[in-house]
Amino acid sequence: MPKGRAAEWLLARFLPRENAASIVGDLLESPSGGGRLRFWRAVGGVVLLVVWRRAAATLVAFVASVLFFGVFQEPIFEFSLHPAPAAWNQVFIWIGRVGLILWTMMCYSVVRYGVRDRFTQLAVVSVLALGSFIRFWWVPGVGASCVLFGITVIAVAAANPSGRRAMLALPAAVFGALVAASLVLFLDRRYERLVHAGPRATGDCIESFVLLTAIVLGITLSCSRVHKWLIDRRAPAGATN
Amino acid sequence: MGTRLDFLNHNTYDAGIYMRNRITLGEFEQVVLLAILRLGENAYGAAICREIAGCTRRDPAPGAMYTTLDRLEAKGLVDSRFGDPTPERGGRAKRYFHVTPRGRSAIVGAQRSYRRLMSGLRLFGGADA
Numbered sequence: 001m002p003k004g005r006a007a008e009w010l011l012a013r014f015l016p017r018e019n020a021a022s023i024v025g026d027l028l029e030s031p032s033g034g035g036r037l038r039f040w041r042a043v044g045g046v047v048l049l050v051v052w053r054r055a056a057a058t059l060v061a062f063v064a065s066v067l068f069f070g071v072f073q074e075p076i077f078e079f080s081l082h083p084a085p086a087a088w089n090q091v092f093i094w095i096g097r098v099g100l101i102l103w104t105m106m107c108y109s110v111v112r113y114g115v116r117d118r119f120t121q122l123a124v125v126s127v128l129a130l131g132s133f134i135r136f137w138w139v140p141g142v143g144a145s146c147v148l149f150g151i152t153v154i155a156v157a158a159a160n161p162s163g164r165r166a167m168l169a170l171p172a173a174v175f176g177a178l179v180a181a182s183l184v185l186f187l188d189r190r191y192e193r194l195v196h197a198g199p200r201a202t203g204d205c206i207e208s209f210v211l212l213t214a215i216v217l218g219i220t221l222s223c224s225r226v227h228k229w230l231i232d233r234r235a236p237a238g239a240t241n
Numbered sequence: 242m243g244t245r246l247d248f249l250n251h252n253t254y255d256a257g258i259y260m261r262n263r264i265t266l267g268e269f270e271q272v273v274l275l276a277i278l279r280l281g282e283n284a285y286g287a288a289i290c291r292e293i294a295g296c297t298r299r300d301p302a303p304g305a306m307y308t309t310l311d312r313l314e315a316k317g318l319v320d321s322r323f324g325d326p327t328p329e330r331g332g333r334a335k336r337y338f339h340v341t342p343r344g345r346s347a348i349v350g351a352q353r354s355y356r357r358l359m360s361g362l363r364l365f366g367g368a369d370a
Contacts, residue, residue: 004331018323018334023307025333026286030303045304232315 003036004028007043014050054224057112062216064107068100069212084137092137099130101177104219112224118157118166119173119227125153126170165231173226180218184211264316264347272297273309274348277319277338285324285335286310310338318344 004024011020027042084092106123113120129150136142157163188211266274276292277284286307293301313319324335340348 004333008333019307019336021333022323022336023286023303025327025330025335026290027303028333029287029330030290042303045302046307047304049304049308 057108058220060111061104061108065104065216102127105223108220118162122166122170169226169230173223176222177219181215184214266351284338
């Protein structure tokens, strides 16, 4: 395979095909494109700069979700200390699930898009509000303050177009992540026997790792797709984040 | 080439846009924007690289340049269009860049800031060199 076609194929994994083709054309045309080593070093540089943030963000999201299950789940997202009324049990379970997704999404978004991004800002504020509510829901003042804080954030975000887009994108990303996580759990139940091929304890460990990795990938994929469709593409020329 | 940068002296409308929106530009972003302005209608990746290398005596890394161009486009400071495929590039089209009015006002504002900082200094062969 000629180096131009191979490089174009590689770049097209990370960039729109037209952009990848034009970049390869530029590299072949420029003096540094002459030598094979220089050419591939330039291609590698482009790939590295395009993917490093995405790769780092996915890694951070994975570590964050491990921390969540290992450290934060008990003290923050645990209702057992103050059990919810039976009638509200399901609601609280779903709030906890959304909290987990938002937490992972926030960590991913901070690295991938930066703290000046509206989506990230809304995710951070949502995690703060939801985390406080889950931890202190039984304290009337804190619970009411969280709800009031949430309403204020929505009102402030609705005041400008980028805030409104973020308000649309965040629930869409959470919904996508919930669908992805449900699919992963469904597949796990359906094909559980394949994972438990070895000794039970080993199987549990592998299963947990595979499950968590798949769920985190689902969350990050949902986040990046929704951000691309609802925020990147619809941002008017001249919009600043 | 100096005449192409004359807009720095009289474009008060653009500077007004800059002041209202507070667009911040990094040093390399300014270099890329100025290279696109200098090239006019012929501003595509390889040509921008050559222009920067010729004017600044430094060879920009292609990866850094393409991510900068994409970032400038995302900020609405440049826009791009694809030309026709050319045989000398293996049938690959050139992606031409053009500085938008917003990009122009951003570079004007940034360069004016430099000028204000430079005023009173005699760096070129003067006492502060």
